[in-house]
Amino acid sequence: MAEVPERTVLDTGVPHIARVYDYWLGGKDNFAADREVGDQVLATGNAVTENVRANRAFLGRAVRYLSAEAGVRQFLDIGTGLPSVDSTHEVAQLIAPESRIAYVDNDPIVLAHARALLTSHPDGATCYIHADARDTATVLAEAARVLDFDRPVAVMMVGLLHCIPDEDDPAGLVATVLDAVAPGSYLTVSQPAADIHTEVMASTAAVMRALMPQKITYRTREQVARFLDGVELLEPGLVSAPHWRPAAGADPTPRSVWAGMGIKR
Numbered sequence: 420m421a422e423v424p425e426r427t428v429l430d431t432g433v434p435h436i437a438r439v440y441d442y443w444l445g446g447k448d449n450f451a452a453d454r455e456v457g458d459q460v461l462a463t464g465n466a467v468t469e470n471v472r473a474n475r476a477f478l479g480r481a482v483r484y485l486s487a488e489a490g491v492r493q494f495l496d497i498g499t500g501l502p503s504v505d506s507t508h509e510v511a512q513l514i515a516p517e518s519r520i521a522y523v524d525n526d527p528i529v530l531a532h533a534r535a536l537l538t539s540h541p542d543g544a545t546c547y548i549h550a551d552a553r554d555t556a557t558v559l560a561e562a563a564r565v566l567d568f569d570r571p572v573a574v575m576m577v578g579l580l581h582c583i584p585d586e587d588d589p590a591g592l593v594a595t596v597l598d599a600v601a602p603g604s605y606l607t608v609s610q611p612a613a614d615i616h617t618e619v620m621a622s623t624a625a626v627m628r629a630l631m632p633q634k635i636t637y638r639t640r641e642q643v644a645r646f647l648d649g650v651e652l653l654e655p656g657l658v659s660a661p662h663w664r665p666a667a668g669a670d671p672t673p674r675s676v677w678a679g680m681g682i683k684r
Contacts, residue, residue, distance in 0.1 A: 463622040473674040486514040498579030499524040516542040521562040571603035584634040609678040613637040650681025
């Protein structure tokens with residue numbers, strides 16, 4: 420198990436997207452500022468709790484596919500969020516105990532709970548990297564302590580890229596990480612959709628712009644598809660999250676989240 424980095428200062432009066440998501444998921448690791456944002460989004464009529472649950476369920480299905488069907492044993496999970504049921508290492512190591520996982524997030528409260536992300540099976544390994552996703556040099560250097568970049572890696576950017584504004588070149592961030600991983604690696608992406616339930620999502624975006632220090636950018640399917648330009652898209656393509664390889668009997672209601680996965684050839 421890798422060491423947990425030294426804690427940084429936590430300002431509970433400033434909302435953070437990881438803690439807002441925790442609130443929507445029914446978690447307890449959030450504060451009044453986070454709940455204010457969450458409640459105002461709910462007031463727009465956005466079915467946001469269903470959206471974030473659909474996103475989380477997509478993560479679980481994606482990791483199961485990568486572990487059980489694609490045979491991947493290394494994961495780089497960027498934009499980890501707060502620990503919850505069926506985190507990447509829990510799903511992957513249940514299938515393949517030797518799996519190795521590097522988590523990345525920049526929220527101090529995620530750092531405070533990092534030990535929950537480091538409960539690795541003894542046959543595998545996990546590490547937590549406290550860094551901004553845009554600092555790709557640090558992310559890749561620290562991840563290399565646990566992951567072998569000469570072998571395939573599953574890069575997970577689930578619920579991350581809407582936190583990277585266009586002026587910070589999210590497509591360039593994706594390309595830099597993809598350049599660092601071996602052929603046979605996978606990229607998994609999801610992000611809130613600007614073009615599903617368009618009016619409600621526009622109202623949500625206005626709330627987020629007004630209350631969040633981070634710039635949150637919802638995107639259309641076409642815009643999200645550009646993040647997957649460097650990989651060969653797997654079936655069923657880039658779809659609303661519940662429609663990506665759904666479990667039997669799953670709720671088929673479209674949610675305002677685009678989700679997809681591709682392989683680097």
